[in-house]
Amino acid sequence: MAQRILYFLWSVRRCPPLPAASRFCSSKPTDLSLPPENPENESLVENLSSMGVDLESARRRQPGVLRRHLTNEEGLALFLRSKGAEPETIASIISRFPRSITRTCPHLEERWTLWRNVFQSDREVVGILTRSPESFFRSSDNKNLEQNIVFLMSLGITRKDLHRLLTTAPRTFSNSVELNQNMVELLRDVCARLGGNDPQTFTRTIISRNLYIFIRSTNRISANVDLLKRNLNLSNSEALGLFQSHGAQILDLSHESLKRNLESLRRKLGSLGCGADHFKAMILNYSYVLFMSSERLNQKLDCLLEAGVRAEQVVLKPKVLDFSLVSIRQRLIRLNQLGYDFQKSGIAVLDSSKKRFNAKLARLGSREE
Structure with a gap:
């Protein structure tokens, strides 16, 4: 396990240096936090329109982005094209998650390298961005993403489950590592309270069966465990069996x-x-x-x-x-x-x-x- 994590970190640090001129802007840099009443950046709107972006969709989703004066839509397009994305795909990604154009090229390169340590090819990552741009662009904290991947790998989470977490519950990787650690500690404590002798496997099984577990509160999970055990009059062994099978998913309910x-x-x-x-x-x-x-x-x-x-x-x-x-x-x-x-x-x-x-x-x- 230690070797896997060291190899992962080494591969991230081997990310090739980026050219200094990889930054493309729609207009000259000014204040990043313009008040919402400011009009849209006309040159940005024209640029996005020429790229085929659905402006109405972008306005509905994240209208503030169109008022920004510092963006990287051209750099994003060049970056994604270099990974195999078609112009129509790039336009669709920006339409559905406009904040993607605020990410710098160095940030994109670093994040792509982190994802490629989980996925097998650039094409696979492009496919996921096509279906769910939010999963890649939602968080801007690459260091936190790296720490969460390393933490989950240390639990014995398989690469397949990491793949599923990134695509199905990307907010897991926006959480602080400490928050995700709290959930793991709770699951280990539940296992111990129910007389289980393998909290590592118990925790790993629940995560695999309930990909949304990390985006729920520990209070909700704990309360639901107690409610089910009490209402169904479950023995410890029955509760362990339920939560490690289909019962893991009902912990999701409010x-x-x-x-x-x-x-x-x-x-x-x-x-x-x-x-x-x-x-x-x-x-x-x-x-x-x-x-x-x-x-x-x-x-x-x-x-x-x-x-x-x-x-x-x-x-x-x-x-x-x-x-x-x-x-x-x-x-x-x-x-x-x-x-x-x-x-x-x-x-x-x-x-x-x-x-x-x-x-x-x-x-x-x-x-x-």
Whole structure:
């Protein structure tokens, strides 16, 4: 691990020197913090327009950028073209994240080198910028980015997960290292409180399963852990298993939403004759049900019950609730046409893939004939 981190740092320091004349400006430098009532920089607007930038989009997203007198749109364009980006791609990046034109060429070179220690090619980085310019340009602190990458690598986070974090939750790398360390310490403490003997693996698993964990507050995560353990009456081993599997993602929910959804599910199952054990089993089987609004959950359950499915069957196979209400209804209609008996044959067919579902229908149809 130490060798990996040393190699990473060495490769960043090997970044080649940049030519002094790599800075391009839309006009002469003046004050960077002009008041918002100032008019737009006309020469900048003309320059961006000639590059194909969607000015209306830029105004909606970050209007203050168009009032700046010191920008680097031409330098940015040259830099991205040197990495393989097409003019249309560059225009789209600026349209969706105008602040990108405020980054200097030395800053861009340094940041690109940091990213290339995670990604395999320039083309891959260009592809990510095309989809999500914010992930690359949001933060201007390269030192903080480097420190966060080194910290996450020290936890044993794989390059694949670093890749996913940078593209899916880039705010992780805008956090101070200390803030991210606080989250790691909390997760290790949760593992210890639940009797776990491998806090490193516990922490790494949760990060891998919940990429947004670092952009949530430690108070939210801690409160949600306690709420789930208490409401479901989980043993330590059950809680460890839940949080290291699909349960890691429900730690994302706001505390009030989680509390409300838990209570809604408990009431609905209670009205169907299900007790505390059914309630607990359903969440242990498929915690994603807690992301569902009470209205949508009730509609799906009612639809299944009207078709002859028992509540206990849904508790044991709750993934059926992951399908849209329209898909559930369509499948029920087609199965009903073939005289399918859910009490006799179960409901596994309902949460199968489209290909398997159609194959099952074909077999049932041939039997009918």
